[in-house]
Amino acid sequence: MSSEIDGYKVNDETEWSPALITTPPLFSWPLRPFLILKYLFGYPGYFLPRNICYMALALVTWFFLTPNLESMETFNVEWVSVIYFRNLAFMFLVFGGWHFRFYILKAQGKRFSFNKRSPQAKHRRFLFGDQVYDNMLYSVLGGCTIWTTYEVITMWAFANNLIPFLDWDTSPIWFIILFLVIPLFRDAHFYVVHRILHIRFLYKHVHALHHKNVDIGPWSGLAMHPFEHLLYFSGILVHWLVLSHPIHAILHVQATGLTPALGHLGFDKYLFAEKKPLTLGQRYFHYLHHKYFECNYGGDGTVPMDKWFGSFHDGSEESNKLILERRKKARIGA
Numbered sequence: 050m051s052s053e054i055d056g057y058k059v060n061d062e063t064e065w066s067p068a069l070i071t072t073p074p075l076f077s078w079p080l081r082p083f084l085i086l087k088y089l090f091g092y093p094g095y096f097l098p099r100n101i102c103y104m105a106l107a108l109v110t111w112f113f114l115t116p117n118l119e120s121m122e123t124f125n126v127e128w129v130s131v132i133y134f135r136n137l138a139f140m141f142l143v144f145g146g147w148h149f150r151f152y153i154l155k156a157q158g159k160r161f162s163f164n165k166r167s168p169q170a171k172h173r174r175f176l177f178g179d180q181v182y183d184n185m186l187y188s189v190l191g192g193c194t195i196w197t198t199y200e201v202i203t204m205w206a207f208a209n210n211l212i213p214f215l216d217w218d219t220s221p222i223w224f225i226i227l228f229l230v231i232p233l234f235r236d237a238h239f240y241v242v243h244r245i246l247h248i249r250f251l252y253k254h255v256h257a258l259h260h261k262n263v264d265i266g267p268w269s270g271l272a273m274h275p276f277e278h279l280l281y282f283s284g285i286l287v288h289w290l291v292l293s294h295p296i297h298a299i300l301h302v303q304a305t306g307l308t309p310a311l312g313h314l315g316f317d318k319y320l321f322a323e324k325k326p327l328t329l330g331q332r333y334f335h336y337l338h339h340k341y342f343e344c345n346y347g348g349d350g351t352v353p354m355d356k357w358f359g360s361f362h363d364g365s366e367e368s369n370k371l372i373l374e375r376r377k378k379a380r381i382g383a
């Protein structure tokens with residue numbers, strides 16, 4: 050059965066076929082200033098809808114939900130627990146919130162869903178025979194713990210002036226620029242780490258755990274082997290070298306922790322009040338990685354490294370053919 054919502058043809062029963070993925074214009078040559086401005090400030094774009102939320106959340110987190118720096122000079126259970134339980138609460142709010150809305154309430158059924166099946170499989174490849182419980186366990190025990198460990202050590206290092214500390218008063222311009230470019234760094238870092246995780250040995254022993262999720266849902270996002278968590282959150286280490294402020298590190302690690310929920314949503318659009326489909330940014334990009342494996346290693350392609358290194362899949366038949374050809378060649382070469 051199919052229906053039409055706001056000009057979109059929607060199949061209520063099967064997966065949704067979204068428009069082909071286009072590459073953001075930031076790194077295209079020749080530079081096209083109008084397109085860049087539209088991408089930066091338009092919807093969907095660089096800031097909207099996702100990064101602006103992470104930036105606002107980082108500000109709230111630093112000013113209201115982080116112990117003061119002096120108290121973090123020495124490790125103690127009190128302030129470490131504040132950070133751990135704050136992260137855990139955000140995790141349940143964001144991952145649990147999306148899951149609840151799309152897969153428990155089923156608020157928009159399968160409309161705008163990429164998945165063929167619901168990402169709530171019962172299968173013996175999952176712990177407890179249940180995809181969601183398996184994913185939650187790895188996210189909470191490994192994901193939240195390693196996220197918090199990186200954050201705690203970094204805050205402690207800032208508190209003790211062991212790493213370069215950027216003051217707002219000395220360089221407000223650099224302060225703002227750094228804050229605004231962190232999503233770019235995150236995307237490029239994820240591409241590199243993810244590409245490494247697809248090296249045969251690491252894939253087999255580490256990353257295959259994440260790829261147990263063929264049909265994806267929010268809790269698939271941080272369902273990783275702890276070694277993958279270690280690599281995945283390691284981007285925060287850049288703040289040990291580059292002049293920055295704790296607020297930059299918080300934005301960096303918090304967005305890294307929360308992004309996978311939306312990245313693995315399994316839906317392209319948020320159907321608001323049964324009328325207006327609201328785009329959620331480039332959700333198809335990583336879905337295709339789970340479907341075809343050897344493509345789209347970046348987070349959402351903000352920095353088009355997949356395009357530069359030949360692994361970009363835009364969702365077209367041509368991209369499918371290229372992937373299959375590459376697979377064949379790899380098998381012959383092996």
Ligand SMILES: [Zn+2]
Binds near residue numbers: 313335339
């Ligand atoms: Zn994934």
Ligand SMILES: [Zn+2]
Binds near residue numbers: 243247260338
């Ligand atoms: Zn992968």
